[in-house]
Amino acid sequence: EFRDALRLRYNIPITDIPSHCVCGERFNVIHALSCKKGGFVSQRHDNVRDFFTKLLDKCCNNVKSEPHLTELQGETFEHRTANSSSGARLDIKARNFWRQGQDTYFDIRVTHVNALSQQNLSTEQIFKRQEEEKKR
Secondary structure: OHHHHHHHHOOOOOOOOOOEOOOOOEOOHHHHHHOOOOOOHHHHHHHHHHHHHHHHHHHOEEEEEOOEOOOOOOOOOOOOOOOOOOOOEOOEEEEOOOOOOOEEEEOOOOOOOOOHHHOOOOHHHHHHHHHHHHHO
């Protein structure tokens, strides 16, 4: 992974990759960074989540990865992305991050800023759109 990251950073082709993805498309770096079926989207998300979990564990208490949220008791939410299903969970929970005795919940989102679908947007616009999509 480290060698692949260096190759990506310095725009050197990655070798020893399959010719086709499990989704049937031709496999290349751009596809691998964007495909939710056979690419590395979930893996990148989980790596970021696990890294921040370890960091938070050094400065916070009761740090948990993918904690289940308390079941709803009839509450409703204005944003349509609110996860109200039973078994809902976020990526990380940490106590004492903002205030002593208070739990803070983190929801990790990873995006590929060089994806073809975002080629006409600035990095700032991409991040803003990602943030707004979480609030819908």
